[in-house]
Amino acid sequence: MAVPTAIDAREVTKVYRRYSHRRQFATLKSALLSGTMIRDLRPDETFAALRNVSFQVPKGSTYGIIGRNGSGKSTALKLVAGISKPTSGTIDVQGRISALIELGAGFHPEISGRENVFINGIMLGLSKKEVQRRFSEIVEFAELEDFIDAPVKTYSSGMYMRLGFAVAIHVDPDVLLVDEVLAVGDEGFTHKCLDKFAEFRRRGKTILLVTHSLGLVERFCDEVLWLDAGEARAHGDPRRVVGAYITSVEKAEERQLAAADARVREAVLQAPPTAAPPDGAAASAPDEDVASDAPADMFQADPGRWGSREIEILGVDLIGEDDRPSQVFHTGERVTVKMQVRANRPATDFVFGFGLFNADGLCCYGTNTAIEELAGEHIEGDGEVTLHIDSLDLTEGTYKLDVAVHRLDGYPYDYHRLLYTFRVKSRVKDVGLYRPPHRWSFTPNIRLRTTAI
């Protein structure tokens, strides 16, 4: 391994102080005496943003850091940039650093873009001559030729960011630190930035990239570090790490959804039997038509539960291809909806209904056993009703379910309105609600290539 290391972080820990007035005096004294604010504080007054994180970035490589919000990514970047110091551990960086952390942080609103370019360039470590030499390139990159002599306060936020980005990138660093700044411009500018990064890579510069854009990480990075709550969860090959990260995020999302759902249900399912929807929609009107031409107020009813409970829905499970109850599915997955039902006394007039709504409350699909020409004959005791969906052809998004059992005339036994939430994930970011199973084909004179990773 002859490749030298550009960034070498060893056992880095960064502890922040929680906000506290009480101990301020003591800590200032200790700061003056021992040079640290942290050592004298009790553990409950501190917060570790990073714990024993080590990583090495070889010279000339592009290294990504991913993780959820608050996982310590930006802290890591600030430590590498030297803006703050690690509480323990060491960070060595070889070569000139330029940090794209906050663009245009040093701009003064009252003076012109031209003067700001100079001052910002000097702040970032260039000499006046060097800025002079790169000036026209910077302005051209920022696409601000017409406005460069106007005060920066007249700039739009996009112009401001572009100028900041242009200056920072023209510092010509050996190590470029990028913190989620690619969202600064329109499509065209983003491409230009990516091209600039590619050029950096070609010239053998080191890039440290903190981003939530996993596609970017997979496309650009040679190696990825995954931070989770201040600790390194995994690092190495981008596809493997990103894959593991996505799985973990989905699991966490699922837990959150489950918890939120459980809260709603707990509040609602304990409610005593009622005959009508809580917002006063007519009891007799809605239910049998959930799917077809149900009255508008039915579709607008709030989440809740109502009905006489002669037949009860005890629980609903959504089961994915792994045969386990879940709340996160992928487009095209086989999903079954299982309802545990109990007839408190035998009945012959009953209809099971199912409605699927998106996050905006739009009904994506609705059906019931009566619509599908199944007439109730007899129900008694405990049972299970299962709806098999062979392929969940929905686009990415959050969806909610209505499930119901009612009489043919609409009299509700038990109506669960929007109490079950699930999320659909998709690698393809197509739009709309419904993805018909489909494929493309072309005559031989039309050629396309895949850009999938």
Place this chain on the structure above:
Amino acid sequence: MWHNLRHLVRYRGLVQSLVVRELKARYRGSVLGFFWSFINPLLLLLVYTFVFSVVLPGTHAPEIEPYALFLFCGLLPWTWFSSSLNESAGVLISGGNLIKKVLFPAEVLPIVTVLANMVHFFFGLPILALFLVYYDAPLQLSELVWFPVVVLVQLLLTLGFGLFLSALTVHFRDIRDILSNLLTFWFFATPIIYPMTMAPGMGKTLLNLNPFTHLAVSYQEILFYDGNFGHWKWLLALGAASVVLFLAGYFIFDRLRDSFAEEV
């Protein structure tokens, strides 16, 4: 600390361009623009002269006539000193973005503040010169050579206070409010609107403990009073003390440096 102090020399280009920016930005958008640098001290002088010659006449000794000139000799450097301190106290907090987001030597900010105010002081000097000529002040070359020395001592003193205050204010925001009141008191505890000779024995000892007394008296002796510059011993002592103060201020600033990015 010494290492960082040496680094400071490398940042002179940055300091220079920030001072220029500060000066440009200050009057940008105003009609008179840069002329305010001349007009401000003049107006200030007018107010004080009006108060002490018309509203409260006869409260000052004949030795400090022409009063406007006497006043100006102390008022101009005081303005540099007090606005530097007032602005330094808030400069790290208002420049928080730089400290948090850019690798930026924080001490540049109070230094720029002090220097920008020094430039304003320099802009006031031609006005002072006009006054001196108009009142036919008894200037001597042997005294005038001391003028740069006084300015240098004041610069060091102000930098020391500025570094100290800017660093502490990050942790104790109260300083900003205390400071503006303290400076008002300090102004009246300095022989600027009255001569040093007016102070009784005990008061004189107290006045001598005030570092700015020696600057004000030095300016007055060089520019206003007849006779030789007799205050030079005090001035040199203050100069030595200012070096110590500057280093102490820098030391504290350096010690607290790492906390700035987290606290501002």
